[in-house]
Amino acid sequence: MTEPKNAQTNAPTAAAAALSALHGGEPRPLVYFLGVGPGDPGLMTYKGAELLERAALVVRDPGVLDEIVEAFVDTEVPLVDAEELGQAASTRGRRLAELAREHGTVVRLVPHDGILFSTTTDEAAACRRNEVEFEIVPGVGTSSSMSAYTGTPITTNRVRSVRFVEAGSQTHTDVSKHRNTGHVISGTVEQMIEALTALLSDGWPESTPVLLATQISTVHQVTIEATMSTAAARLLDEAAASEPVVMLMGQGIEQRSDLSWFESKPLFGWQVLIPRTREQGASTAELLTEHGAVGTIVPTIAIQPPRTPNQMEKAIRALVTGDYQWVGFTSVNAVRAVRDWLEQFGLDTRCLAGVKVAAVGGPTAQALLDWGVAPDLVPSEEWSARGLLEDWPEFEDSADPINRVLLPRADIATEVLVDGLREAGWDVDDVTAYRTVRAAPPPAPIRESIKRGDFDAVLFTSSSTVRNLVGIAGKPHPSTVVACIGPATAQTAEDHGLTVDVIAAEAHLGSLIAGLVDHARSLRAADSAANRTPRRPSQRRRTARKKK
Template identity: 70%
Template structure:
């Protein structure tokens, strides 16, 4: 929702710089005040370490963006230039990592802004200690640990570290600075066997947590963490609880990149469900929806619905709902025109699309969410109750005949009308095509035979390392015809079952790796190898 500028920034048009903590990285952790400011900001100045996803999620396309390095190296210089930008634009949002206050130059920049006679506001974000502790499963306080020390990483870190056994410690900084801190602590007499947790890219799917010791940590950081990466280090009694509190990285699809060859509208809900399981879904539209070549049939069908010529209308996809709704709107009608007509939906997403339109479906399959499942639950026609006995099926030009034939067998007169056409979508951008063919995606979810044919046609065939998931036997057969080995076949012909199958595959593979003493790897990390 767009927030009016006067609500986000206040009614008085006073030049102001808003210092906004971005949180650890996940856009969902941005504060409400922060999202309002970003939505209404004419200019956002951000540090290079702030994730672009936050700006993409909350800053409008028209918002001007600037890298803070363009303002100079010194905090006072940046503050002076921020004040000038605020006078020019009316307001500026200065986006900084984490809470934006601790171990940050925010206060120095703010003081420089004030010296220029410009107002400022500091809006803190989720802090590094709390977010890293929560997402790494490392409590920094317990019933025995009553205090914590937050320390900036570097050669002098050991000076600020307490040796009191009831103190927890959080040291934060770039990889090499954390290594310097570890070496300084070892030189100050700390036992090399002291347990320590090191975590990076907190709250994102790139998060990595290393459970190790002081002695081994420097080597592991050099081997497993890229240079200049921010690292948060925990040590103290709370570290012992990591195994039982590791919830984020232990999600079944953590870090997986999953390809979703569906339309953007259909793919969004799938991507949301995958994100709850730890994966990131990338939508690649394989079909485009277009009006029928000859609209006359659909025009007559809409007129028949309004006149009461049909007792039922059966909708077999979200696209069918959208097409009927658009036809209604073109004629100046709304959902009330369906009064007296019973409405059937092939499954949950189609039912949700109807409810968004204000229509509660009278029939949704109790079993398999498919045309076959809809036929099984559809009532036989009773001539006394349904003397007309007509059913309208507005569908795509490539729909199957299962529903049409099944309803005719039940005594209904079926009018099968093309409401929209599906055509192959344009190829995705070159980087996406390269990622598909090189195996950067861990899995692909095929929900129909057309998604298989079209994806291969517009983007190329995924390699053998990519886990291929098919929603049903027909889709699996099409995948095999295109040279793909199917790893996951959904138990039921619906998306929930397809995702559950992928989760089962991932959990089984992880369990096997751990049982054999191997570090669990995602399919994309095994690209040079053939799938077993």
């Protein structure tokens, strides 16, 4: 067996050390068989997430469950591919027992519920024969996932029983011809084609409706409505031969048009380019996921300290001595920069006691709250420097003799806020807290995807993101929907030869994504009105190329 990933086999993890302490210096050998659901990390059970947090070693099937591992397993925890433990279930169970004696708690990941059509029970029995205890923790099952995420009832007021069938050449012997019985058939694409062939040979009508789905519960889900005679060709065209697939047979298929909710999300399956920093892009990707899209982060800027620290050092001293009435934060990066500067001097948020704090918008305000600082001012309308200036109070020397404002900003920040505050009577220290420089180009495959039109949309949140993306990766394909956070960003995009499709109604990320959602809905409505199958922008590009 090869070494587990991320650590040597004999290296004890923090979790194993903790277990050793609890059991008198000897780790208690225990194997958990954990059903992880259909694929969406959000469907992991609470107990399953807890187990993965304290696992000493994780065993998973090769090439699957990557998103689960990334979401819940610490990078220091060793990973072992199950196929390395042996081909037979009994052999894998024996090796699991050995690993448990060596490491303590071993978590064996199993797809879906971890029970149906799996080798869990055989591996668990082998653990028991080798005198190692186990627990089986079920996950969200295939049948319920398929039903929920395709919007297709398995049982109805007429369908009162369900059969779970393994796909293959003998499937027809396990399928009931009673019309009030539903069927959930599971297997690979290759096995499903064997099952369909067997069913047709057994006399099932070619027109029998079936529903097939792959990558259930993820934004890559593909659902195929077909008949028994057309399903095989559709599977070969739309799924890989070794890909797991689930097929439903039953009267509930008729209700799918009324109950489909997952794939009807406005951005379902859209690949959206996010030219932001890793930290900022992560929250953007989460928002896109709620609408069914997949966000790909391409950093276009890198954050670096200012070339000379003198300005910030003076500002920190003035902050400590109470020389400022306000500190204005115009970005999340500004919050991080000031936080880092204070930590370098051994200081914390107590330096801001008695100082009023302003945030340019919601994300910046949240960054302050995460730091333990509640902002006194957030724009009530537009989340921008202009919006912040609108709500900023004028200086009244009769109320407070201190009129100094600290603005720790990027080296390329605009002068709108500085000039406006000075006109209102404030003494502004406009200090460079960090520099933004162009990031390194993304990997070649990403650059090619951008130019080829594989991305359905790109979100530009500033003029610099436009300039830098074009500079490091090239112009997006004309089929890619271009969405900009405001008129200035849109003008920059047009200056670079891009056609702008969406401009946010308000200058913040939520409004930008809402504008993209509305645009996607209008595209879908236009397709429906023309009796066309709705297509994503990247699919329209491929379709147009085929017609040529």
